[in-house]
Amino acid sequence: MEKKIHLLLAVLATGMMSFAGVLIETAMNVTFPTLISEFGITTGQVQWVTTIYLLVIAIIVPFSTYLLKNFQIRTLFLASNLLFIAGLLIDFWSPSFLMLLVGRLLQGISTGIALPLMFHIILTYTPIEKRGAMIGIGNLTTSIAPAIGPTYGGVLTSAMTWHYIFLFLVPVLLLSLGLGLYAIPAMAIQKGGKLDVPSMAGIVLMFTGFLLFLNQIGTLMSLVPLVVGLVGLGLFYHRATTVREPLIRLTVLKNKGFRLFLLGFLVCQFLLLGISFVLPNFIQIVMGKDAFIAGLVMLPGAAVGAILAPISGRVLDNHGAKKPILIGLALVTIGWLALTLLLQTPVLLGFVAAHVFYMIGIGFSYSNMMTTGMSQIKTEMFADGNAIFNTLQQFSGAVATAIVATIINLAQKSQTDYKMGTVLGSQLALIFLFVFVLLVFISCFRYFKEKK
Known part of the structure; x- marks a missing residue:
C-alpha cells in the first residue's frame, strides 16, 4: 500500500528552503555597505549577491517541469536540501567575493527545485476549496522573508559579522530536512517527457x-x-x-485573466525586492544609522505580512478574489506613495508606518493573484502555469534588484555629494516602480468591473 503525503508538513518543509533563500537575499542587502568596503567593490557589483541567486532560480525553475515528471518528489526534496546546506557552509566560510557568489549559486539551484516542488505539492494534493489558504501559506515564505531579512541581517552584522547570516540558517535547513523526510514518502512515478x-x-x-x-x-x-x-x-x-x-507550453499565456494576475503578482515581487534594497541602504547611507536599525525598520511590516498571507487566502476561498485583491492593491498604492515622499524628508517612524501600510496591501493581494491566475487555466496546464509564475517571480526579483541598484549607482555617480546621489537615486527607483503599481491597480479594477 502506497504511503500518503502529509500535506501541511510537506509544504512547510519545502517552503522553509524558499524562506531561507529569500531571507538571505534581503538580509544581505543591509550588509552591502560593509561588503563594498570589505571587498573593494561597487554598488553595481555588490548586487550580484542577490542577482546571481535569482538568475540561477529563473534558469532552474523551467527545468523543474522535466524533473517533476522524471524523479520522485522525495528525491528532489533531498537533493535540494543538501545543496542548500552546502551553499550555506561555503558562504559562512567564504574568504572572497567570488566564493560568496559560488555559495549563492548553490542556494539558487536548491531554491529553483524547492519552490516549484512546493507549489506542485499544493496544486496536486490540496482540495480546490482549500487551495487559496494553502497557496497563501506557501507564498508566506516569499512574502514575509523579504521584510524579515533586513532585521535578521542587521542584528547579526551588528552583533557578529555578516558570515553568521548563513550559519544560523543551517539548523532551519536541518529541521526542514527532518520534516520533509517524514512528510514526503517515496511514491512511484510514470516517467514522461524528454528534456528539450x-x-x-x-x-x-x-x-x-x-x-x-x-x-x-x-x-x-x-x-x-x-x-x-x-x-x-x-x-x-x-x-x-x-x-x-x-x-513550457506558452499557450497558457493566451488566457487574459492568467496574464493579468501574473503581471500583478510580478509587480508585487518587484516591490518586495525593490524596497528591501532601497530602504535599508538609504537608512544607513543617508540617515547614518547602523545595519541593526535599518533592519528593525522593516520588522513591523514583516509581522503584518506574516499574519495576513494565510488569512487573505481564506478570505479569497470564502468571498472571492475581487475584494482582497482590489483593497490590497489600493493599500499598496497609498503605502508606496508615502514611502516615496518620505525619502525627501526622512523620518524613521514614518518609514515604519508607511511600510506597514504597504505590507497590509501586499498581504491581501500578493498570493491571491497567483491563486486567481492559476484558477483561470485547466488542470492539465497547472505545471506550465506554475513554472511560468515561479520562473518569472524570481527573474522579476532579479530585474527589480538590478534596476534599482543601477538607478541608485548612476545617481550617485552623477552627484558630487554621495548622500545626495543616494537620495535622488532612491526617489527615482521608487517612482519608477510606482508607475507599475498604478498600471496593475487600474488593470485589475477594469477586469473585475468587466467580469461583473
Missing part, C-alpha cells in the same frame, strides 16, 4: 543576457548582453511554439 536542451540553452542565454544588460545599462558594452538575451528569447520562443513537447 535547445529550450534550456535559450533560457540560459535569455535570462543571463537580459540581467547583464540591466547591470551594465548606460554603457556601450551593455549592447552585447542585450543581443545575447534577444537571441536566447528567440530560440526559446521558437522551440516553445514548434516542438511537440516544449519545456
Whole structure:
C-alpha cells in the first residue's frame, strides 16, 4: 500500500528552503555597505549577491517541469536540501567575493527545485476549496522573508559579522530536512517527457543576457548582453511554439485573466525586492544609522505580512478574489506613495508606518493573484502555469534588484555629494516602480468591473 503525503508538513518543509533563500537575499542587502568596503567593490557589483541567486532560480525553475515528471518528489526534496546546506557552509566560510557568489549559486539551484516542488505539492494534493489558504501559506515564505531579512541581517552584522547570516540558517535547513523526510514518502512515478536542451540553452542565454544588460545599462558594452538575451528569447520562443513537447507550453499565456494576475503578482515581487534594497541602504547611507536599525525598520511590516498571507487566502476561498485583491492593491498604492515622499524628508517612524501600510496591501493581494491566475487555466496546464509564475517571480526579483541598484549607482555617480546621489537615486527607483503599481491597480479594477 502506497504511503500518503502529509500535506501541511510537506509544504512547510519545502517552503522553509524558499524562506531561507529569500531571507538571505534581503538580509544581505543591509550588509552591502560593509561588503563594498570589505571587498573593494561597487554598488553595481555588490548586487550580484542577490542577482546571481535569482538568475540561477529563473534558469532552474523551467527545468523543474522535466524533473517533476522524471524523479520522485522525495528525491528532489533531498537533493535540494543538501545543496542548500552546502551553499550555506561555503558562504559562512567564504574568504572572497567570488566564493560568496559560488555559495549563492548553490542556494539558487536548491531554491529553483524547492519552490516549484512546493507549489506542485499544493496544486496536486490540496482540495480546490482549500487551495487559496494553502497557496497563501506557501507564498508566506516569499512574502514575509523579504521584510524579515533586513532585521535578521542587521542584528547579526551588528552583533557578529555578516558570515553568521548563513550559519544560523543551517539548523532551519536541518529541521526542514527532518520534516520533509517524514512528510514526503517515496511514491512511484510514470516517467514522461524528454528534456528539450535547445529550450534550456535559450533560457540560459535569455535570462543571463537580459540581467547583464540591466547591470551594465548606460554603457556601450551593455549592447552585447542585450543581443545575447534577444537571441536566447528567440530560440526559446521558437522551440516553445514548434516542438511537440516544449519545456513550457506558452499557450497558457493566451488566457487574459492568467496574464493579468501574473503581471500583478510580478509587480508585487518587484516591490518586495525593490524596497528591501532601497530602504535599508538609504537608512544607513543617508540617515547614518547602523545595519541593526535599518533592519528593525522593516520588522513591523514583516509581522503584518506574516499574519495576513494565510488569512487573505481564506478570505479569497470564502468571498472571492475581487475584494482582497482590489483593497490590497489600493493599500499598496497609498503605502508606496508615502514611502516615496518620505525619502525627501526622512523620518524613521514614518518609514515604519508607511511600510506597514504597504505590507497590509501586499498581504491581501500578493498570493491571491497567483491563486486567481492559476484558477483561470485547466488542470492539465497547472505545471506550465506554475513554472511560468515561479520562473518569472524570481527573474522579476532579479530585474527589480538590478534596476534599482543601477538607478541608485548612476545617481550617485552623477552627484558630487554621495548622500545626495543616494537620495535622488532612491526617489527615482521608487517612482519608477510606482508607475507599475498604478498600471496593475487600474488593470485589475477594469477586469473585475468587466467580469461583473
